[in-house]
Each structure stands twice: as C-alpha cells, then as structure tokens.
Amino acid sequence: MMMNSIDALPMRFQDRDARILQTIQDYGGLLAKRQMQTIFWPNKSTRAMHKRLSKLKANGYLTWPSLQQRKHNPIPEPIVWLDWKGVLFLANLTHVSIPTPTTVNENQLRTLETALRAQGWRWLREPHWTQLQHDLSLVDIHLKIEKDVQAFSHLRLVDWQNEGVFRADMDRVSFSYKDKNGRQRSFTRGVIPDGYFCVLDLQRHAQGLPARAHFLLELDMATHAHSNFSLEKVAAGVAYIRSQEYAQRFGSNAGRWLFVIFLHDTCKFLVREYFF
Numbered sequence: 573m574m575m576n577s578i579d580a581l582p583m584r585f586q587d588r589d590a591r592i593l594q595t596i597q598d599y600g601g602l603l604a605k606r607q608m609q610t611i612f613w614p615n616k617s618t619r620a621m622h623k624r625l626s627k628l629k630a631n632g633y634l635t636w637p638s639l640q641q642r643k644h645n646p647i648p649e650p651i652v653w654l655d656w657k658g659v660l661f662l663a664n665l666t667h668v669s670i671p672t673p674t675t676v677n678e679n680q681l682r683t684l685e686t687a688l689r690a691q692g693w694r695w696l697r698e699p700h701w702t703q704l705q706h707d708l709s710l711v712d713i714h715l716k717i718e719k720d721v722q723a724f725s726h727l728r729l730v731d732w733q734n735e736g737v738f739r740a741d742m743d744r745v746s747f748s749y750k751d752k753n754g755r756q757r758s759f760t761r762g763v764i765p766d767g768y769f770c771v772l773d774l775q776r777h778a779q780g781l782p783a784r785a786h787f788l789l790e791l792d793m794a795t796h797a798h799s800n801f802s803l804e805k806v807a808a809g810v811a812y813i814r815s816q817e818y819a820q821r822f823g824s825n826a827g828r829w830l831f832v833i834f835l836h837d838t839c840k841f842l843v844r845e846y847f848f
Contacts, residue, residue: 583627588612590665593633593658599711600734601696605650607711625652632657632676645701651708656684659695663688694736706793709834710735710766713791717769726775730784733768743821747811749803759804763812766791768822786827788813793834 595611596603603611605621613621628634635655637647654662656673663670668691673680681697688695700707714732721729748758767789777783788809812818813827 583631589624589628589633590661592628593654593662596634596652596654597659597662598732599714600707600736601694602651602653602699602707603711604708605652607708607715608652610715628658629655633661634658641698641701646704647701648705649708651699651704653696653699656681659688659693660684663691663693668693694740696736706791709793710789710791713789713832714767721771726773728772728774729769730772731768731770735764735766738764738768743812743815743817745808745811745815745817747807749807751803757804759808761804761808763808765789782826784826786822787830788827789830789832791832791834 592608592612599607605625608625609616609618609621625634629636629652632655634652636650636652637645641647656676660670660672668688670684670687670691673684685695685697718729721727742762742764744760744762746758746760748756751757765788769787769789771785771787773783773785775783790805790809809829813829814825818827819825
C-alpha cells in the first residue's frame with residue numbers, strides 16, 4: 573500500500589471539535605450527519621456543518637465513506653466516524669501513551685488499533701456495513717431516550733454502554749426453556765445486548781429509596797409487524813439478569829429488558845418491556 577504523509581492542513585482546533593470527536597465515540601463510534609446536525613448545529617444550515625466536518629476530515633480527525641466503499645456497501649445516508657487522529661486525540665486526553673504513526677498505511681493503522689485495544693480503547697475503524705441501519709437506529713433511540721429523560725427535572729441518564737463494551741468483555745450464561753413443541757432445551761450462550769443504560773430518580777435518591785432503573789436494550793430490525801423474539805433470546809435474557817455475572821457487572825440483579833422492534837412496513841418503533 574502506498575505510504576502517505578500525515579502532515580495536517582492548517583486548522584485551528586476548537587473546543588467544539590473535541591466535543592464532536594468525543595460524541596462520536598460515546599455513541600458507538602459512528603453518527604449520521606443528520607444526527608450530528610441535531611446535536612451540534614440544530615439551528616444552523618447544513619452548509620455550516622459540512623464546512624467544519626470537511627476540515628476535520630482533511631486533518632485526519634474523522635472520515636466518511638470513500639467512493640469504493642459507497643460502491644460496494646449499502647449506505648442509507650451520509651455518515652461519519654473517527655479517523656486515526658481523532659481516536660488518538662481522545663486517548664491522549666485520558667493520558668494513554670501511544671506512539672503516533674509516522675506514516676499512514678494499513679500496517680501502521682492495524683498497529684495503532686492493537687495498541688489502543690491493549691489500553692482499553694475501542695476504535696471503530698470502519699462501520700459494520702451489513703448492520704449499518706441497525707447501528708444508526710440505535711443512535712436514534714439513544715438520542716430519543718436522552719431527550720425524554722431530560723424532560724423530567726428529577727431524572728438523570730447516568731450511564732450508557734454500547735454493544736462494543738459487552739462484546740469486548742462478554743458474559744456467558746446457561747439457561748433452559750421449553751420450545752413450542754414442549755421439548756426442554758438447554759444452552760450456554762454469550763449475552764451481548766445492543767446497549768445498557770441507567771436512569772437515576774433524584775427524588776427517590778433524596779428519600780433514601782431505591783433510585784436506579786437499569787435497562788438492557790435490544791433492537792430488532794423486523795421485516796414485518798408480526799415478527800417475534802425467539803423463546804431462546806427471551807430465556808437467555810431472563811437468565812442473564814438473574815445471573816451472578818450480571819450482579820458482578822451492575823451491582824445487583826435488578827433490571828429489565830427493553831425490546832425495540834422497528835417495523836419496516838409502518839416505519840415505526842414498537843417497544844416491549846420485560847420485567848424480572
């Protein structure tokens with residue numbers, strides 16, 4: 573592969589640029605441009621956003637699909653993710669010491685990715701193209717939950733963990749259930765929710781009452797309105813919340829699953845909540 577210079581184009585790095593990079597990382601490493609505009613340019617023109625994002629891309633802080641990637645992958649809308657300078661900038665903010673690449677090629681980027689992972693940093697070098705719509709929908713859900721929680725002065729969204737956290741440190745559970753034919757089936761499975769979040773009730777907290785509601789999120793990109801979650805998925809979810817592994821990760825066995833089903837034929841979300 574051709575070796576490239578890493579000299580940056582002139583740009584005055586701003587505090588908002590740092591927030592942009594951190595936000596991309598916080599939402600799982602990927603954002604649609606429309607989501608970016610909602611967060612940072614809600615009352616500005618698309619042109620203003622594109623002008624700033626273009627400077628960040630030219631300097632290696634973020635990137636978007638190349639012509640070749642657009643030709644070979646289903647991309648429903650314009651997206652951005654962190655480039656190597658962006659993730660290295662964020663890592664340095666946490667005092668993680670990782671050598672800066674001297675050139676930009678595949679070997680150097682793989683070395684950087686490995687070094688970041690060893691320090692606990694997950695870098696989405698390239699979107700998961702086959703689940704791109706799923707991942708963007710998860711960001712929409714994240715933004716909607718944040719907005720809804722902010723509408724109540726006594727509630728706080730105190731934690732959000734993306735799928736990558738569970739994939740990097742996966743819990744396994746054993747469970748059994750009866751299938752539709754009445755047969756008892758037993759499995760051991762890794763549990764990887766699409767996300768986790770916790771809502772804190774400040775009023776209950778001030779009264780010394782249990783004040784944290786824990787949610788595990790699962791998004792199903794259903795193809796029609798009658799799609800159902802499998803018995804196996806539900807049984808695994810029940811077993812996980814009741815497990816020692818869950819208690820060790822979250823401090824107790826309190827929690828609930830929030831299943832969100834995207835109905836393509838109606839373009840709506842159907843929310844199902846399971847309490848345990």
